[in-house]
Amino acid sequence: MLLTCQELNNHPHVHELLVHSEDLISAIIKHPSRPKNLAHTVTQLIQGIYVHEVRTxxxxxxxxxxxxxxxxxxxxxxxxxxxxxxxxxxxxxxxxxxxxxxxxxxxxxxxxxxxxxxxxxxxxxxxxxxxxxxxxxxxxxxxxxxxxxxxxxxxxxxxxxxxxxxxxxxxxxxxxNTLQSIIRIFLQSMHTLQNVVDTLTHIGISISTDAIHAAVKSMSAKSQNAMQDLGQSLLTSYAYDNFDVDLKSHVPIVEKSNDSLKHLTSGLMFPLQHGVTIDDLKCSEELWRKSALNTQAIEQDLPPHKTWKDLLSIHSETEVTRDHHFNAWIFLMNSCTHGPEYFHHFRSEIPPPEVIEEIPLHKTSITAARAMDINNSTVSGNIRAVTELLAQGGIFDPVDFDLESPDISQHVVLCKSI
Structure with a gap:
């Protein structure tokens, strides 16, 4: 009655029973005159607790x-x-x-x-x-x-x-099925044998093949939409690199061994940070007017040719002094960190370096583009790689696609071949 009546929840005897409940249950289970089905009853009660935890x-x-x-x-x-x-x-x-x-x-x-x-x-x-x-x-x-x-x-x-x-x-x-889905996606990426996947599915640590196909299709569509949204914002930079894949045949063939080597191109997309706006990139005409590659450029518009000697005067006297201060700080930090043990306790006395122009830190998200069957080791290959990479970002020639694409004729798109 003490434990089941809600009106007695705050009774001191109820509190005493609850405080010593572990000792009480242990004593009852160990008592020689306990009921024979007590262990089964306790097990059923505990099973109910565990089932509730799993269902929750x-x-x-x-x-x-x-x-x-x-x-x-x-x-x-x-x-x-x-x-x-x-x-x-x-x-x-x-x-x-x-x-x-x-x-x-x-x-x-x-x-x-x-x-x-x-x-x-x-x-x-x-x-x-x-x-x-x-x-x-x-x-x-x-x-x-x-x-x-x-x-x-x-x-x-x-x-x-x-x-x-x-x-x-x-x-x-x-x-x-979160864990099962993660494991199944990993198995899919590693091209695991279907018999192995089916076995793991029956065990309960992987989802079915139909489910993973639906998940991959869903993620691919969302990834493509995200890439186009990012690319069409025009606040994106691109990077691409070549990689080789040796597609070996299971059946021996009497042909050139290098025929199985494929030269492909991978690509990445980075959103521009630090407050960059579209107007900042609206300088295409200005760059072309001052480009040495422009055969129609006016000579006075072209910037003067720079040599290594111009680097000697790139910093003013004040900036050189700042460089000396920074070099001195690096020397002190290295000496008190990696030098003799005697100098280690002086590290806390070294003030932080003076901030001249601090670039704020931003976590940049990276979006991987679809691999392209393009060999970018040639000029034409580089042009194709850039064109297709931009197309994946939703930027393409409207003549070639019956889709909307932003006009980038006045803008600069930052692209880097790694």
Whole structure:
């Protein structure tokens, strides 16, 4: 009655029972006269708690849904195993702890968190090295340091618990498939055999082939729209580079071996930052009028030819003094950082360098363009690469396409061959 009557929630005896509930339950379970079906009853009660935790995480409010038709690149970029594990531990603490106990992570790690590899029992040490191939490079490097000697094993257990909970969540709600979708996209990019994909799908750690095709189609369409929106804003810079692919044939052929080598071109798009406006780029006529490549340019409009001697007078005396100050600051920082240990404690006394003209930092997003079957090692290849790259950004000759394209005749488009 004390525990079920809401009117007695604040009764001191209720508080005392709740404070000592763990001791009370443990004593009842260990009592020799306990009912025979007590363990089964307790198990059913705990199962209800775990099922509720899984259903809560698998619900739409749990942010674990990855819709194939609404998939976008942002979902891929923002996915993090670490953040997923933290959310699972927060929303399902009971089941998270149970999985840890079943994986024997406490037994493998022990209670001493400051243990180093030389102090680890041989069995645990063997387990550590058995898992080397399965870890990420950053985790492996951290694991080799004295600070994170055993960081690899908690990382592996966390990954396993995330996978197990993700399988349970998808079994509860088919739309709760974020991890399965990420894994399937990775398998798709690695051209994994279909038999392997089907096996992983049946296990529950990958989505179906139809779903991944829908997701890839959705992301491709959204990526193309985003590229055209960015390109047609005219506040975009482009970069492209060549790369080679050897398309080896499975069947031997008596032809030139270099026929399988394809010369392709990759491209990137960068939004212009630091307050650049369209009017800043409206200087096409000015550049052409002063270009040495313009055969009709007036001689007085052409800028004078510069040589290396002009570099000697590019800075005024004040600027040279500033350069000396900066060089002196670099010398002091290097001496107090990498020099003899005696100088290290002087580093905190070095003032920061004087700011002359600071360029603000901006995180620049990079959009990858579609690879182009173009060999840009020739002049005509470079022209084709630039033309097609601009077309992917929504800038093209209206005569060739029955689509709207911004007029760039008065503007400059920044393009770089890497």
């Amino acid at each position: 995480m698998a619900s739409e409010e749990g942010s674990s849904h990855f819709g194939a038709l609404s998939a976008n690149m942002q979902q891929l970029e923002e996915f993090s195993i670490k953040e997923t594990a933290q959310a699972m531990k927060l929303n399902a603490p009971g089941l998270w702890g149970l999985l840890g106990a079943l994986l024997c992570e406490d037994e493998r790690l022990g209670s001493n968190k400051d243990v180093v590899m030389s102090d680890v029992p041989e069995a645990v040490n063997d387990y550590y090295w058995d898992q080397v191939e399965a870890i990420e490079l950053e985790g492996f490097i951290n694991a080799l340091t004295s600070e994170g000697a055993l960081n690899i094993m908690p990382c592996l257990h966390v990954n396993k618990k995330v996978v197990l909970l993700s399988i349970m969540m998808q079994s509860t709600n088919q739309k709760s």
